[in-house]
Amino acid sequence: MLRDKSLIPLSHQHQHALALCVRLDRALQAGEVDLAAWQAELGQMFEQEIEVHFAAEERELFPVAERFPDLHGLVKELSAEHETLRGLFSRAAGRTLDQASLRTLAQTLSHHIRKEERRLFEGMQRLMSAEELSAVGAALEKELAKANEACILPTPATRLRPRQG
Numbered sequence: 001m002l003r004d005k006s007l008i009p010l011s012h013q014h015q016h017a018l019a020l021c022v023r024l025d026r027a028l029q030a031g032e033v034d035l036a037a038w039q040a041e042l043g044q045m046f047e048q049e050i051e052v053h054f055a056a057e058e059r060e061l062f063p064v065a066e067r068f069p070d071l072h073g074l075v076k077e078l079s080a081e082h083e084t085l086r087g088l089f090s091r092a093a094g095r096t097l098d099q100a101s102l103r104t105l106a107q108t109l110s111h112h113i114r115k116e117e118r119r120l121f122e123g124m125q126r127l128m129s130a131e132e133l134s135a136v137g138a139a140l141e142k143e144l145a146k147a148n149e150a151c152i153l154p155t156p157a158t159r160l161r162p163r164q165g
Contacts, residue, residue, distance in 0.1 A: 007140075
């Protein structure tokens with residue numbers, strides 16, 4: 001199903017976060033993990049984009065979706081996952097994550113995003129009228145305007161380098 005235009009801004013942010021997860025996963029697989037650099041980047045991304053994204057979903061998206069019995073339980077799951085992810089990002093900001101925790105953060109965030117895209121967004125598009133989705137989109141636009149629109153670029157320490165030899 002094509003994504004409704006009212007949900008596209010969230011999907012674009014999901015793409016940014018998934019790209020981060022892929023880069024982190026590749027670095028972990030290659031054994032090239034600078035913990036301090038990754039934690040700094042994760043903290044920055046949370047502060048500049050993800051924190052606002054979570055708040056927008058919790059204030060505008062989840063309450064609307066929760067009105068539908070088919071989505072009620074899913075919204076509860078997603079809200080709980082936000083709390084888990086906030087804890088992991090907080091640990092990154094405090095520079096207390098180890099490699100296993102970095103892997104957990106990347107896997108949890110990736111799974112969460114896919115659940116929102118495949119189950120929540122698809123369900124909302126199936127259950128809501130165009131007018132309802134448009135109203136949600138307008139409210140989300142206001143909330144997401146608080147996010148820094150700049151794309152966070154990888155640093156030399158977090159960019160995966162080709163193997164030598």
